[in-house]
């Protein structure tokens with residue numbers, strides 16, 4: 001009987017209505033493209049929110065996952081499993097500094113782990129974490145408490161105590177916020193949900209210096225910007241090179257091409273009288289049932305391997321720069337800024353977009369969302385960040401041809417005289 005109901009109807013009837021979804025049902029993907037249930041093809045420059053780094057249905061990911069499923073899908077962390085140990089070793093290679101890794105299931109949980117590490121590090125005397133306005137750190141209670149955006153917190157008080165938010169990029173504000181209770185600074189080297197805001201090298205170096213002076217942990221949320229997205233394995237290294245080494249890193253999104261996996265890394269540096277930082281979360285102090293199971297880790301391993309083998313860091317860097325230059329050729333007063341690091345690309349729009357795509361009483365959604373809808377009608381998926389920024393986050397193996405196509409679609413919307421999509 002349920003067969004006769006559309007997916008949209010079933011979703012509205014049976015799913016808790018937390019998501020504002022675009023009116024699109026996706027059934028299949030291949031590379032940088034997806035298809036809807038009616039056979040419409042779209043170029044996917046969202047990649048599942050910076051997740052599908054190798055694109056959709058990559059044959060090597062499919063093969064590795066399918067093979068692991070025939071061997072062992074899950075055993076819990078009561079036992080040793082090879083893919084988990086191998087992936088941890090690979091991730092530590094990527095950081096280029098000694099440390100250890102914990103596997104979880106999502107970005108929010110990776111940050112949650114760093115928050116718990118901070119509390120252990122503070123040893124009941126220090127507990128406070130400095131985070132930034134416009135940041136996004138996930139939807140758990142500690143995640144929304146850490147996040148510097150009011151909209152995710154509304155209705156969920158009381159929040160987890162111990163978080164202060166200061167303006168992004170403002171070193172003096174950070175210095176002024178440090179108190180005897182402060183234990184850590186958590187920062188996105190490039191803010192994703194906040195609209196592709198890129199920290200400067202000076203800012204990251206300054207944070208490191210403040211952390212050293214005050215014995216604080218420097219924690220990087222690389223969930224969106226990490227693992228190749230910016231053209232470097234480490235988002236912060238595209239900005240500050242080897243001049244900064246954090247004490248902890250959270251990863252998720254790009255780590256396993258869509259299988260649910262998150263991880264955090266902790267430095268092995270000594271923390272005063274209590275041994276290595278990475279051993280502070282000791283036996284029995286943290287855990288998860290699924291975290292780092294053999295299948296998701298097999299996917300993670302093949303993702304890292306293919307990025308290396310196919311030179312995709314270089315591709316992300318070069319095609320990111322190419323995309324930025326092509327976007328700059330769009331003659332539109334609506335574009336007020338283009339910010340990009342590798343294939344983490346943000347296009348900011350001013351008030352001129354509102355007259356091009358006016359909101360209506362039936363559709364009061366913000367301009368960036370209306371633009372994303374207009375682009376869907378052109379056959380392009382892109383992702384809004386806040387009210388006025390549109391993100392391009394294509395797979396790392398995107399081609400020049402696909403970038404040309406995406407830029408042309410955006411150009412068509414922005415340069416069509418009158419409002420292409422205003423309701424008749």
Ligand SMILES: *Cc1c(COP(=O)(O)O)cnc(C)c1O
Nearest residue numbers: 106107108136137138192223224
């Ligand atoms: C997406 C994201 C998160 C949350 O990850 P989930 O997997 O959705 O829990 C946290 N931090 C940043 C920077 C993100 O982009």
